[in-house]
Amino acid sequence: MTESLEDTEIVAPHFKRRLSGVTSSIIQLVPAQRQHGDNVATIGPGLPDWLPHLPLSALFKLWRPPRHRALRIWHARRNIEMLPGIVMRDLLRMKLALLFTSAAQRRHSSWTRFLIRRMDAVVATSARSGSFLEVPHRVIRHGIDLTRFSPPASPDDDMAATGLPGRHLIGCFGRIRHQKGTDLFVDAMIALLPHYPDWTAILCGRITPEHAAFGDELKARIAAAGLSERILFLGEVEDVRPWYRRLSLYVAPSRNEGFGLTPLEAMASQTATVASDAGAYAELIVDGETGAVVPAGDGSALTQAIEPYLADPARAAAHGLNGLAHVRTHFAIEREAAALSDVYAALFDRRPVVD
Incomplete structure (x- = not known):
């Protein structure tokens, strides 16, 4: 859906083709922002055609401000998107305000810090990511689209629909x-x-060529344990949402993450979640109520956290219900859209984003 440049007040660049957490965030967030009344359009490859977008040729027309504003906001989420914004604003003198959303859970490189210092405003996706920033910022956690991720509602959402052995399903999604x-x-x-x-x-999840040996070694371990019929690699499924609903327990064992949306997607599907404390996971899960959180990289702790759910599926069901209520209360994507709208309003009015 191609948008009018004159009516586009916020540009959300996406300059990587590969699917990532940033991609997922933009796909879910932009429609909610439009519903909220913000005239947001994407630009760049790797996004579905149904999202409101501008052609790349629009980059050469950003000297003209939008119809009803004195400037336009460039909302970057990566270095590769911050840099063009700086060039357009500072060298080409386009009427832009630059906003950066940071999800990194580590000290930024000197180059990234250089770019961040030149932003007009900065948002962190979690308190933890904000702790690595050296500039004033506002914490706005990601939300989840509760119309896309929802609880089981039909026989197709039962494990029985999969044809797999057993009565309960546990899953791990991602590359x-x-x-x-x-x-x-x-x-x-x-x-x-x-x-x-x-x-x-x-x-x-997909096994990319550079990680093929890693995947093969895991499959060999599973075969040696005689569990090839009970630990299954499904590959990159066309639609992961019904698989969330079929699970009794979801596991997010990442060693490091930016933010990490999958626990929210699982909880929105009424599925209990065990996760590491990578990314923002510890800020999403209520330990002991909606799931469990363990130290990243600690395989023993992960195993110990999972076992009570396998031993007591009723526990998984109860924590799944708690997780659904938790996400609906605290992580609906409309909350994220509203918070970002406040940031945009401050930038349009040339007011400080952080008091």
């Missing part, structure tokens, strides 16, 4: 790689599943 902790999940399943015959484990 198969060391950073995502896939090996920690596999090791936990190898240790636990022989004791809990009613459970089957699935992994949904």
Whole structure:
């Protein structure tokens, strides 16, 4: 859906083709922002055509401000998007205000710090990511689209619809790689599943060529344990949402993350979640009520946190219900859209974003 440049007041650039957490965030957030009344359009590759977008040629027309504003906001989420904004504002003198959303859970490189210092405003997606910023910022946590991720509602949402063995399903979603902790999940399943015959484990996610050896080694471990029929690699599924609903327990074992939306997607699907404390996970999960949080990279702690759910599926069901209520109260995407709208209003009015 191509948008009018004259009516576009906020540009959300997306300059990487590869699917990432930033991609998922933009796909869910932009429609909510439009519903809220903000004239946001994306620009760049790697996003679905149905999102409101500008052609790349619009980059050469940003000297003209939008119809009803003195300036336009450039909302970047990566270095590759901050830099063009700086060039357009400072060298080409386009009427732009630059906003950066930071999700990084580490000290930024000197180059990234240089770029961030030149932003007009900065948002952090979690308190933890904000702790690594050296500039004033506002914390606005990501939300989840509760119309896209929702509780089980039909027979297709039951595990029985999968044709897989067992009565309960445990899953780990995301690209198969060391950073995502896939090996920690596999090791936990190898240790636990022989004791809990009613459970089957699935992994949904792509194995890229550079991580093929890692994936092959995991499959070899599973085969050696005699669990190839109960720990299954489904690959990159066309629609992951029904798989969230079929799970009794979701596991997010990442060693490091930016923010990490999958626990919110799971809880919005009424699924209990065990996660590491990477990214913002510890700020999303209520430990002991909606799931459990363990230290990132600690395979033993992950296994110990998962086992009570396998031993007591009723616990998983109860924490799934709690998680759904928690997400609906605190993480509806409309809350994120409203908070960002406040930031935009301050930038349009040339007011400080952080008091």
